[in-house]
């Protein structure tokens with residue numbers, strides 16, 4: 001799918017920030033995902049053509065980083081950190097609680113498209129573990145009670 005005119009202008013601007021067009025790959029993928037919510041195979045082809053890269057290289061980058069999604073997320077996209085500090089501070093219990101409450105497993109989307117859940121590696125907020133990111137917002141120092149309150153506020 002071709003990005004909107006507005007996103008293409010942002011992409012042109014992002015490319016100018018780099019000495020080599022190919023170096024803009026992560027920035028361009030972020031812009032496309034921001035518009036569409038995920039990166040489809042046809043987006044990868046468009047990016048490969050725009051940056052003069054092999055499609056396999058774009059596909060490899062998209063599949064390597066958990067920050068890139070290849071299918072539509074829920075309206076509330078929950079990413080919960082599973083790395084060491086968050087584990088020590090109880091993230092497993094939080095993940096189990098979320099899976100039970102939302103009725104989905106890690107990587108799933110609720111049938112109504114309201115929530116998606118994925119565990120990810122460190123989100124760089126170890127000092128306030130356990131934590132999660134919902135869309136663009138961080139929620140830190142989580143407890144089961146705080147998690148329930150956040151879920152209630154998302155309804």
Ligand code: FES
Pocket residue numbers: 081082083084085086087122123124125126127129131
């Ligand atoms: S270990 Fe969870 S934010 Fe770093």
